[in-house]
Amino acid sequence: MRLHREGNTIMLTTALALLVINGLAYYFLFAGNTTAIVLVAVVSLVLFALVVQFFRVPNRALTIHDRQVVAPADGTVVVIEETEEAEYFKERRRQISIFMSPLNVHVNRNPVTGIVKYFRYYPGKYLVAWHPKSSTENERTTVVLETKNGIQVLFRQIAGAMARRIVWYVKEGEPVEQGSEMGFIKFGSRVDVYVPLNAEVKVKLGDKMQGGVSVLAELPE
Structure with a gap:
């Protein structure tokens, strides 16, 4: 399986946005609140995984037939x-x-x-x-x-x-x-x-x- 090139910009933008959100959560929004920080991280990983799966291209044996x-x-x-x-x-x-x-x-x-x-x-x-x-x-x-x-x-x-x-x-x-x-x-x-x-x-x-x-x-x- 590979990832389609059409997703490169979206996946990169999503990753950067989630990194910023997690940084804010760790240093400012939930500083010292381990449970909240872990929850934000888990939600971020799930969201990123959903975006990535949109652009997957699985390996397949294609059907080739004239008719x-x-x-x-x-x-x-x-x-x-x-x-x-x-x-x-x-x-x-x-x-x-x-x-x-x-x-x-x-x-x-x-x-x-x-x-x-x-x-x-x-x-x-x-x-x-x-x-x-x-x-x-x-x-x-x-x-x-x-x-x-x-x-x-x-x-x-x-x-x-x-x-x-x-x-x-x-x-x-x-x-x-x-x-x-x-x-x-x-x-x-x-x-x-x-x-x-x-x-x-x-x-x-x-x-x-x-x-x-x-x-x-x-x-x-």
Whole structure:
């Protein structure tokens, strides 16, 4: 396991702030009160551990398959439905949504190998991730990848109530590999994936996903 570079500044800032707080507690606020000083130290360690775990990237054997769409994020499947995709396809697609809790791994991965045919970033609100309008009103990105067979898969990084910054590493026109890092949503939220209606969905509501490993759907030949 390693720690993601997106967390470097936050982890350093958090560590320094907690050191200052513990210094103040030891020398001024609770001088001579051993119980209070130890309590502050324990709470500080727990808080720092929570921040660090947001940025962990575990070692995994990634799923690589031309016809399979892998989960772009860790989390729980909360939506599987046929819906109108109005931004890019402007027709009906199968939507699969994964909710990322603050305890999940937050790195996002490319669900298929292909070419980035479309990319857009939208600043927006920070509604809770399960709000019906979060897909269209929250801060988000939209990425469309085209496989070598000409099938297009769209996915969105969507910020939530806690997330305040979406990071991406893809550009229109560039090739990407399935399972490679495409971005990061700081402190969780949600990812939506849109596949063709004739794709075979391999998950059900409530399933726990591992980004880059779990198979969401199988594309037609």
